[in-house]
Amino acid sequence: MGTHIEAACARVGNGGRKATARRLADDAARACLTLAGCRPADVDMLINVGVYREDSMGEPALAALIQEDIGANRGQPPDGGGRGRSGTFSFDLLNGACGVITAIQVESGLLRAGAIRLGTVVSSDVPPDLAGPGAPFLRPAGGAILLRWDDSPAGFTDFCTLTFPEYEDLFTSGLEWRERRGIRGPREGTGHNRMVVIVKPGYLARLVDCAEEATRRFLRRLGLGVEDIDLLVPAPSVPDFVDPLRARLAVPGDRVAYTPEDLEGSHTTGPIAALQAAIKSGRLGEARNTLLLAAGAGITVALALYRQEPERRVTDLSR
Incomplete structure (x- = not known):
């Protein structure tokens, strides 16, 4: 028994509108629900894993705002027994590039226990206000994945997260407060936050x-x-992470789901973008054992095993 993927959707920012973390997550969540033929009211739990936001904002938590935007249920969270099922439980979970897999693991436990029946994980990042010209480029992107419990052997069945703290200083990011110098106008603040990202050689x-x-x-x-x-x-x-890893593991190129070029450089959306590529190609539905992998600052590596029955098909996003 395992957690089954109902649908997955990842997309880049629309050039016609300003890409904000909230809007990207909203659009991806709505598209994912449409693909699965589900209503926002069907969602029992929503976890937002996005990290980087416009203007380097840290608050407020986005999950509740996204829940309201897409029309998911307000009120008390579900009780797991079908009685008084009126509210969607939502919260932010921040684990960088590994956030999607961590959130899937959290929702899998609640799906297994019967506390929820349909869960969604949403992600989005936009380039923050970076301090320093050497900061890496971040592609604006958002994603969403819908999850449901399946009594068949198919689905996410096993998870693993390992952290290698000896390398924690190779990639660091955080907010830095900078005082405003000189004379301030009546509506100008005393300063502002800027995001500082440091990537050391060897990362x-x-x-x-x-x-x-x-x-x-x-x-x-x-x-x-x-x-x-x-x-x-x-x-x-x-950049340049996937092919060296594939070579080290001796995995042939035709057994790797490559993220399309327009979604390369996405951060928390990366695992959803890779899953979307696997679904669109039809290879996820054909594979018995699929390994989802993400790695990022920490250094933290998150893995999930998805077992797929040959006759079970995941929503084809190419339609």
């Missing part, structure tokens, strides 16, 4: 090392080998 190499080690340890715990994985779905955490 990519260590990211690949840690992802390989975590993958082998996870599969070994499950009694599987790399040869048992029919499809590798890696989130493109940083």
Whole structure:
């Protein structure tokens, strides 16, 4: 038994409107619900995993705002028994590039327990107000995935998250307060926050090392080998990450779901973008064992195993 993917959707910012983290998440969530033929009122839990926002905003929490925007239920969260089922429970969960997989694991536990019947994970990032010309470019993108419990053997069945704290200083980001200098106007504040992102040399190499080690340890715990994985779905955490990892794991290129070019550079949306590529190609529905992988600052590596029955099909986003 496992958590089944009802639909997944990832998209880049629309050039005709200002890309905001809230709007990108809203659009992706609505599109995902439409693809699955579900109503916003059907969603019992909504988790937002987006990290970077316009103007480097840290508050308010976006999940409740997204819940309201898409028309999900207000009121008390569901009780799991079908009585008094009137509210959608929503909250933010921040775990960087690994946030989507962490949120799927959280919702899987509640789906398994019967506390919720339909859950969604939404993500979005836009370039913040960065301090320093060396900061990496971040593509505005949003994503959403719908999850439902399935009594068949198909679905997400196993998860693993490993952190390698010895490399935590290779990628750091945070807000820095800067006082406004000189004479201020009557409506000008005393200063503003700017996002500082520092990526040290060697980050990519260590990211690949840690992802390989975590993958082998996870599969070994499950009694599987790399040869048992029919499809590798890696989130493109940083440029040039996927191919070195594929080579280190000795996974043939035709067993890798590559994220399309327009979604490369997405951050928290990366795992959803990779899953969308796997669904659109039809390979997720054909694979018995699919490994979803994300790696980012920490260094943290998150993995999830998705078992797929040959006759079970996931929503085809190409239609």
